[in-house]
Amino acid sequence: MIVNSSQSLLLKETAEKTSQAARKLGGLSTGDRNQAIEAIATALENASADIIKANEIDCEIAEKEGISRPLYNRLKLGKTKLEATIKGVRDVINLSDPVGHISIHRELDEGLILKRLSCPLGVLGIIFEARPEALIQITSLAIKSGNGVILKGGKEALNSCKTLVKIIREALSKTKVSPDTVQLLTTREEIRNLLELDEYIDLIIPRGSNEFVRFIQQNTNIPVLGHADGICHLYVDKEAELDTAIAVAVDAKTQYPAACNAIETLLIHQDIAREFLPKIAQGLTSHEVQLKGDQLTQTYLDIEAATEEDWKTEYSDLILSIKVVDSLEAAINHINTYGSKHTDAIITEDKNSAEIFMNQVDAAGVYHNCSTRFADGFRYGFGAEVGISTQKMPPRGPVGLEGLVTYKYQVIGNGHIAATYAGENAKPFTHKDV
Amino acid sequence: MIVNSSQSLLLKETAEKTSQAARKLGGLSTGDRNQAIEAIATALENASADIIKANEIDCEIAEKEGISRPLYNRLKLGKTKLEATIKGVRDVINLSDPVGHISIHRELDEGLILKRLSCPLGVLGIIFEARPEALIQITSLAIKSGNGVILKGGKEALNSCKTLVKIIREALSKTKVSPDTVQLLTTREEIRNLLELDEYIDLIIPRGSNEFVRFIQQNTNIPVLGHADGICHLYVDKEAELDTAIAVAVDAKTQYPAACNAIETLLIHQDIAREFLPKIAQGLTSHEVQLKGDQLTQTYLDIEAATEEDWKTEYSDLILSIKVVDSLEAAINHINTYGSKHTDAIITEDKNSAEIFMNQVDAAGVYHNCSTRFADGFRYGFGAEVGISTQKMPPRGPVGLEGLVTYKYQVIGNGHIAATYAGENAKPFTHKDV
Numbered sequence: 001m002i003v004n005s006s007q008s009l010l011l012k013e014t015a016e017k018t019s020q021a022a023r024k025l026g027g028l029s030t031g032d033r034n035q036a037i038e039a040i041a042t043a044l045e046n047a048s049a050d051i052i053k054a055n056e057i058d059c060e061i062a063e064k065e066g067i068s069r070p071l072y073n074r075l076k077l078g079k080t081k082l083e084a085t086i087k088g089v090r091d092v093i094n095l096s097d098p099v100g101h102i103s104i105h106r107e108l109d110e111g112l113i114l115k116r117l118s119c120p121l122g123v124l125g126i127i128f129e130a131r132p133e134a135l136i137q138i139t140s141l142a143i144k145s146g147n148g149v150i151l152k153g154g155k156e157a158l159n160s161c162k163t164l165v166k167i168i169r170e171a172l173s174k175t176k177v178s179p180d181t182v183q184l185l186t187t188r189e190e191i192r193n194l195l196e197l198d199e200y201i202d203l204i205i206p207r208g209s210n211e212f213v214r215f216i217q218q219n220t221n222i223p224v225l226g227h228a229d230g231i232c233h234l235y236v237d238k239e240a241e242l243d244t245a246i247a248v249a250v251d252a253k254t255q256y257p258a259a260c261n262a263i264e265t266l267l268i269h270q271d272i273a274r275e276f277l278p279k280i281a282q283g284l285t286s287h288e289v290q291l292k293g294d295q296l297t298q299t300y301l302d303i304e305a306a307t308e309e310d311w312k313t314e315y316s317d318l319i320l321s322i323k324v325v326d327s328l329e330a331a332i333n334h335i336n337t338y339g340s341k342h343t344d345a346i347i348t349e350d351k352n353s354a355e356i357f358m359n360q361v362d363a364a365g366v367y368h369n370c371s372t373r374f375a376d377g378f379r380y381g382f383g384a385e386v387g388i389s390t391q392k393m394p395p396r397g398p399v400g401l402e403g404l405v406t407y408k409y410q411v412i413g414n415g416h417i418a419a420t421y422a423g424e425n426a427k428p429f430t431h432k433d434v
Numbered sequence: 435m436i437v438n439s440s441q442s443l444l445l446k447e448t449a450e451k452t453s454q455a456a457r458k459l460g461g462l463s464t465g466d467r468n469q470a471i472e473a474i475a476t477a478l479e480n481a482s483a484d485i486i487k488a489n490e491i492d493c494e495i496a497e498k499e500g501i502s503r504p505l506y507n508r509l510k511l512g513k514t515k516l517e518a519t520i521k522g523v524r525d526v527i528n529l530s531d532p533v534g535h536i537s538i539h540r541e542l543d544e545g546l547i548l549k550r551l552s553c554p555l556g557v558l559g560i561i562f563e564a565r566p567e568a569l570i571q572i573t574s575l576a577i578k579s580g581n582g583v584i585l586k587g588g589k590e591a592l593n594s595c596k597t598l599v600k601i602i603r604e605a606l607s608k609t610k611v612s613p614d615t616v617q618l619l620t621t622r623e624e625i626r627n628l629l630e631l632d633e634y635i636d637l638i639i640p641r642g643s644n645e646f647v648r649f650i651q652q653n654t655n656i657p658v659l660g661h662a663d664g665i666c667h668l669y670v671d672k673e674a675e676l677d678t679a680i681a682v683a684v685d686a687k688t689q690y691p692a693a694c695n696a697i698e699t700l701l702i703h704q705d706i707a708r709e710f711l712p713k714i715a716q717g718l719t720s721h722e723v724q725l726k727g728d729q730l731t732q733t734y735l736d737i738e739a740a741t742e743e744d745w746k747t748e749y750s751d752l753i754l755s756i757k758v759v760d761s762l763e764a765a766i767n768h769i770n771t772y773g774s775k776h777t778d779a780i781i782t783e784d785k786n787s788a789e790i791f792m793n794q795v796d797a798a799g800v801y802h803n804c805s806t807r808f809a810d811g812f813r814y815g816f817g818a819e820v821g822i823s824t825q826k827m828p829p830r831g832p833v834g835l836e837g838l839v840t841y842k843y844q845v846i847g848n849g850h851i852a853a854t855y856a857g858e859n860a861k862p863f864t865h866k867d868v
Binding site: 023024026027104106108112114116119121122202203217218221223241243244247248250251252255256336354356358359360362363364365366367368369370371373374375379380381391392393394396397398406407408409410411412413414415416417418419421422429431 | 457458460546548553555636651655675677678682689690770790794796797798799800801804805807809813815825826828830831841842843844846847849851852855863865
C-alpha cells in the first residue's frame with residue numbers, strides 16, 4: 001500500500017483537533033448537548049432544499065454509473081425521508097443522557113470517596129454506506145453521548161455528505177459545541193490512515209458488507225463495534241411445540257432475510273425429524289425458501305445436500321440449511337462451532353433443556369421459544385441502536401447509546417495518602433457503599 | 435519467526451479442550467464452583483511439602499544462574515507464603531459471585547421477557563512472572579468467575595508451576611469442574627501460538643515488564659487486560675493547600691516507587707512556583723527523590739534539566755520530573771499528551787478547577803486532593819484485583835472479578851414472532867422494566 005504521507009499527516013491533525021473538541025464537549029451539560037442537537041435539527045430543516053438538491057446530484061451521477069435499484073433507494077434522500085430523519089434527531093434529544101451515570105459510589109474511608117461514572121469515549125470513527133440519513137443519525141447520537149465523530153460515507157453520497165456536514169458544522173458554531181467535533185473524510189485512502197490513529201480514535205464503527213467489517217477488524221488496533229457475520233440458528237428440540245417451531249422458523253427466516261438476525265441453519269432433534277421435517281418444509285417452501293439438508297434430512301426431504309460450507313454461510317437470502325442432530329448437546333456443539341456468536345434460539349417445552357441451551361450456547365443472544373429477529377436495539381427498548389456486536393467483551397449484542405460511553409473512577413479526599421493504610425499500624429478502609 | 439506447527443496444533447487442541455471444559459464450568463452453580471475452589475485449597479495444604487520441594491529446586495537452579503535478589507524473593511515460595519496463598523484461595527470462596535447478575539430485566543411485550551445477565555468470558559490466557567503463588571491466585575479467580583484458564587509462568591518457576599497444576603488438576607478431578615479447565619504451558623514459544631488462538635481464548639492478561647505487555651498488546655487480536663505504562667501526574671493548582679500538596683506528592687512518589695500508580699511528573703501552577711518549589715523539593719529530597727525540572731523550575735531549583743523524554747518516562751524509581759505550567763488548561767493538556775490514561779490527581783481548594791480537571795483529564799482514575807496510590811482493586815474494595823487496564827473501553831482502571839465476565843441477552847417468549855410487531859398493524863412493544 002502506498003501511503004500518502006502528507007494526507008496522513010493532515011488526517012492526524014484533524015483527529016487531534018477532533019479529540020480536543022470532544023474533550024470540551026464531554027464537559028458540557030446535558031442541556032448544552034441537547035441544545036446543539038436541536039440547533040442541528042433546525043438548521044437541517046432550514047436547509048432542506050439545499051440538501052435535497054445536493055442529494056439529487058449524487059443520485060444522478062450514481063444512475064449514470066448504473067447503480068442498482070436497492071442501493072439507489074438507500075442513497076436517495078427525498079423530502080419525506082429527510083423529514084423523518086430530522087424528527088429522529090429530535091427524538092435523540094429525549095433519550096436519557098448516557099453520560100454521568102454513577103455505577104459505584106463508595107466511602108473508602110472517612111472523607112475519601114470513590115465514584116465510578118460513565119463518560120464519553122472520546123472520538124468515534126464511523127464508516128458507513130452511501131446513505132445520507134445515516135450521517136445525520138450518527139452525528140446526533142455522537143453529540144448526545146459527548147463524543148467527537150469522524151465520518152466517512154460511501155462515495156456515491158459524497159455531495160450529500162459534504163452538504164450535510166457543512167450545515168451541521170455551521171449550526172454547531174452558534175452553540176457551545178465546537179464545529180470541530182464533527183469531521184468528514186472524503187476519500188477511500190483516508191480509511192487506511194484512520195485505522196492507524198489509535199492515539200486519537202477510541203472506537204471504530206464500520207457499517208457495510210461482512211467482508212468490509214472483517215477487513216476493518218483485522219486492520220486496526222482500535223476497538224471495533226460491529227459484526228462480520230450473522231450466522232444464527234434455530235434448534236427445534238424433541239420437546240418442541242411443532243406449531244410454535246414452524247411459526248418461529250418461518251418468521252426468523254423470511255420476515256427480513258437480509259437482516260443479520262435472520263436464521264441460516266435449522267437444527268432438528270432426530271426424535272421429531274420424521275414428523276416435523278415435512279411440515280416445516282411445507283411452511284418454508286410456501287414462503288419460497290430454498291432448503292438444503294444434511295444426509296439424514298435428505299432421507300425425509302427431497303432437497304439439495306448441505307455441505308460443510310453451508311454451515312459457515314450467512315445466506316442473507318431465502319435459503320436455509322437443515323441438520324438433524326441426535327441430542328441437545330450436539331445442537332449446542334454445532335452452534336458453538338459454526339455460529340457467529342450473534343443470536344441463537346431453542347424451541348422446546350422442556351425448561352431444563354432451554355436452560356442448558358441458554359447457558360452453554362456462546363452468543364450475544366440466546367432465545368427460548370421466540371424468533372431471533374428480536375435481536376435489535378429498538379426492539380430491546382434502547383431507543384437507538386449504534387450497532388450489533390458479536391465480540392465477547394461488553395458492549396455485546398445490540399448496542400444502544402451506552403455503547404458510546406465508557407467510565408472513569410473519581411476519588412476525592414482531603415489530603416488522604418496511601419501510607420496511612422499500609423504497614424504495621426495500617427488504618428483499615430471502611431468500604432461503605434454510599 | 436519459525437512456527438513449530440506440530441506444537442501449534444497441539445496447543446490449538448488444548449485450547450479447544452479448555453474451551454469445552456469452560457463451557458460446562460460456566461453452567462455450574464456458585465456452590466459447585468466454590469466447592470472446587472475449596473478442593474484446591476485442601477489439596478494444596480495436603481501437598482505443601484511437595485510444593486515447597488519443587489520450588490526449592492527452582493530456587494536452586496535460579497541461584498546457580500545468578501538470579502537477582504528481588505526476583506529470587508518473588509520466586510521463593512516458603513511455608514509462610516504458601517499458607518497465606520492458600521488462605522487467599524479460601525477468601526475467593528467468600529467473594530460474591532460475578533456470574534448471573536441481572537443488569538436488564540424487561541418485558542418487551544406480554545409474555546416476552548428480555549434479561550441481560552453476566553456470564554463467564556470463556557477461556558483466559560494468563561502470562562505471569564516467575565511467582566508461583568500468582569498461579570494459585572489466578573486459578574481460583576478463574577474458577578470463581580466460571581472461566582477456563584491457560585497459564586504460562588516465568589521459566590524460573592517451571593518446576594513449581596508443574597507441581598501446582600498437577601495438584602490442582604487432581605483436586606478438580608474429584609469435583610464437578612473438569613481438570614481440563616486448567617492448563618499449563620511450559621515453553622516460551624507457546625506464547626506466540628497462544629496469541630493467535632482468538633477462536634478459543636477470550637482474554638489475555640499479561641503481567642510483567644512494560645515492554646512485555648506492549649509486545650502482547652501489539653501482537654494479538656484477542657482483547658488484552660493490562661497496561662504498558664503507568665505515567666501518573668500530580669498537578670498542584672494555584673489554589674492548593676501547600677501542606678496537603680507536599681504530603682500527597684511525597685506519598686505518591688515514595689510510598690512504593692515501583693508501583694504503576696506512583697507519580698512520575700509533578701505539574702505546578704506558576705503563581706505558586708516561587709513559594710512551593712523549595713518546600714516540595716525539600717520534602718522530596720529528604721526522601722531521597724532525585725528531581726529533574728523544566729527551564730522555569732530550574733530558575734527556582736538547582737536541579738538537572740528535564741527533557742522531552744522525561745515527560746514520557748515511567749521511572750518506577752525515586753526520580754521525579756517537575757514542570758511549571760501557566761494554567762489549569764496547560765496542566766490538563768500536558769497530562770492528556772504525555773500521560774498513559776492511568777491515574778492523575780489535582781491538589782486544589784477550588785472545586786470548580788477540580789471538576790474541570792476530573793472532567794477533562796482522560797484517564798481511568800482522576801483524583802482530587804489525595805494520592806494516586808489509591809488506584810488499586812483492593813483499596814477500591816473489589817476484594818481481588820485481576821489487573822489495571824489503561825484502555826478506554828470497560829473494564830477500565832483497577833479490575834476486580836467483574837473484569838473476567840461479560841454478559842449475554844436472554845429472550846424468553848411463547849412463540850413470539852417479529853412479524854407481529856412490524857408493518858401496518860404493528861403491535862407496539864410494552865418495554866416495561868420488571
